[in-house]
Amino acid sequence: MKSITYGEVSFSGMCKLIKNYISKNKTQEYKITVGTDSQNYDITKVVIVVAIWIVGKGGIFFYDIKKVNKIINIRQKLFYETSLSIEMATKLSSYFNKDNKKYDISIHVDAGNNGASSSVIPEIVGWVKGCGFNCNTKPDSYAASSIANRYSK
Template sequence: MRSPTYGKVSYEKMIEIIKEFINKSPDSTYHISIGTDSQNFSYTKLVIVIAVHRVGSGGIFFYDIKNAKKITNISQKLFLETSASIDLATKLSKSLHKEGINLGINIHVDVGKNGKTKKLIPEIVGWIKACGFSCETKPDSYAASCIADRYTK
């Protein structure tokens, strides 16, 4: 994982950093969000983000970049992005639970009520909720549509 604040860190170190961040202000409200976005080049660049927001006091985020064979079908790209988010959310949820952190994870998807992906919203949101996570779409899906999007360019 990478972070603009902490540089390149292992997954285990990222968990330690998140735990320390939360323990610095344990009475604050936190939102943990995971979002993925992708961009096509001669391949598909996939960026997945973990954002920890301390409401009213900023936050931290980590991201990872993966490359895949070029996917031109927008539905397939969206399902790949969602699958990556669900996989990481499942892993992160287990890791944080072991640390005594049970805040819930919100998955952000880069879909909105306008555009080509609007017809997929019910299916994507249903899939995420069936996996036990809450879901945000545009304009509230900042982990995917803002942070991850920035690193796909």
């Protein structure tokens, strides 16, 4: 994973940084979100983001970039993006559960009620919730539609 604040870090390094960041702000409300976005070129560039937001105070985020064979079908692309987000959120939950830490992790999906992606929202939201995570779509999916979008271009 990469961070504009901490540079290149391993997964466990990222988790330790997240725990330290949250422990410094124990009285603050915080949100941990995972979101993925992708853009098509001659390949599909996929960016997964883990964002930690201290509500009203800003936050930090980590991202990773993958390049995969071009995914043209919007439905397949959204399901692939969501699968990566669920996988990351599950890994984060497992890591934090080892220390008996229960963090509320939400998944942000780059789909909204307007446009081609609107038809898959009920399926994707149901899938994410079935995996035990809260789910946000546009316009409330900043980890995917803002942060990941910026790095996927």
